[in-house]
Amino acid sequence: MRRFPGHLVFLVLVAIVTLPAFLWAQGQAQKGQAQRTLDIYFIDTEGGQATLFVTPSGESMLVDTGFAGNQGMPDATATNSSGAPITRDADRISAVFKQAGVTVLDWMVISHYHGDHVGNAAELANRIPVRHFVDHGPYSVELQPNRSAAFLAYMAVRDKGRAIVAKPGDKIPVAGLDVQVVSAAGELIKVPMQVAPGQAAPGAGLPNPLCRDAKLKEQDPTPENFESVGIVVRYGGFRLLDLGDLTWNQEHALACPNNLLGTFDAFHTTRHGDPHSGAPQLMHAIRARVAVMNNGERKGGDPAYWQTVHEAPGLVDFWQLHRSATGGADHNSPEQFLANLSEIDHGHNLKMSVRADGSFSMNNERNGFMREYPARTKSAVSSSRQ
Numbered sequence: 001m002r003r004f005p006g007h008l009v010f011l012v013l014v015a016i017v018t019l020p021a022f023l024w025a026q027g028q029a030q031k032g033q034a035q036r037t038l039d040i041y042f043i044d045t046e047g048g049q050a051t052l053f054v055t056p057s058g059e060s061m062l063v064d065t066g067f068a069g070n071q072g073m074p075d076a077t078a079t080n081s082s083g084a085p086i087t088r089d090a091d092r093i094s095a096v097f098k099q100a101g102v103t104v105l106d107w108m109v110i111s112h113y114h115g116d117h118v119g120n121a122a123e124l125a126n127r128i129p130v131r132h133f134v135d136h137g138p139y140s141v142e143l144q145p146n147r148s149a150a151f152l153a154y155m156a157v158r159d160k161g162r163a164i165v166a167k168p169g170d171k172i173p174v175a176g177l178d179v180q181v182v183s184a185a186g187e188l189i190k191v192p193m194q195v196a197p198g199q200a201a202p203g204a205g206l207p208n209p210l211c212r213d214a215k216l217k218e219q220d221p222t223p224e225n226f227e228s229v230g231i232v233v234r235y236g237g238f239r240l241l242d243l244g245d246l247t248w249n250q251e252h253a254l255a256c257p258n259n260l261l262g263t264f265d266a267f268h269t270t271r272h273g274d275p276h277s278g279a280p281q282l283m284h285a286i287r288a289r290v291a292v293m294n295n296g297e298r299k300g301g302d303p304a305y306w307q308t309v310h311e312a313p314g315l316v317d318f319w320q321l322h323r324s325a326t327g328g329a330d331h332n333s334p335e336q337f338l339a340n341l342s343e344i345d346h347g348h349n350l351k352m353s354v355r356a357d358g359s360f361s362m363n364n365e366r367n368g369f370m371r372e373y374p375a376r377t378k379s380a381v382s383s384s385r386q
Helices: 006-035 088-100 121-127 149-158 223-227 248-255 303-310 378-383
Strands: 038-042 051-054 060-063 105-109 130-135 162-165 178-184 194-196 230-235 238-242 266-268 290-293 317-320 350-354 360-364 370-373
Touching: 038 088, 051 088, 088 121, 105 121, 121 130, 121 149, 130 149, 178 248, 290 303, 290 350, 303 317, 317 360
Parallel strands: 060 105, 105 130, 130 162, 238 266, 266 290, 290 317
Antiparallel strands: 038 051, 038 350, 051 060, 178 230, 230 238, 350 360, 360 370
16 A cells, blocks of 8 residues: 655644634635724713724714713712713713724714713713813804803813814825815805815705795804714715704705715714704705614604605615604604614614725614615616706
């Protein structure tokens, strides 16, 4: 019988043992590359706002921070398992940080200084390093004693990181994303948006026929909303619009006589679905496939606003952080699209995972319901430019 040299036998045995492990590791690496997404967490702050963006490279951006303290909880002296006082929204945001693997926050964007948006900026900055703060400037037009606490607390931590004052047309340099500022300090962009020099965003700059019969409203009685930092986030073929608490007349100015913003895959509803916002001439012109409403059970979710978004051309699904008590059976989305159903059912988030081709998924943490949205076809993108 022919004998093989010992070293060859050894090499063959090593190959037999290590090849499966190598193939498994290679498969896992390829799987990891295929699954890298922009993850967006819409966090329940009971009608405030806190939206976390985590890029495929791990860079993070938090837009707003919810209410301070434990507002709305039945026991104002409640403590967590460690015996520390509960800070409702800060704890929820911190839990999502942990889930997303965020140990340093690269960007904290504060749309404006109302307590439901800036409420936990100081608390979170004390829990986790924050590299950059972005806001409309170190001032507030509302400094009444009952409205200034969150603003003053934020000012105390703002200089711990690098503070940047946003202006319309600026870019927030989040690695891997194109984040453009479209409103800030009462000012708006004046020219159609571009995705590259000389290349208009889909639908941007086109005449808007809805402006012909559009109506304006009296100015919002809470002027800080007028100062909101509004942003457009683009990742590959995907675009998301978040205008904070911008008002009806400002929405009109962004859409009329020409649509300066273009069309979108996702729209984060303005002012929690309050009737001081929600101008149809904007809502319908942006042709968002998915809308996400950051309402509470008894805050926002106005039936008229809901109906405007629900009827918008191109809308596929309308997701809500809460079932709206005022919406009733006719002005709420089906149960699977609601992250929280009642005042007892709290704290569940919605997660969007976006791929570079523009396709994305939405997942309801409460019930595990997930919906996939394919990338827009070339014909669909072309039609939005007509």
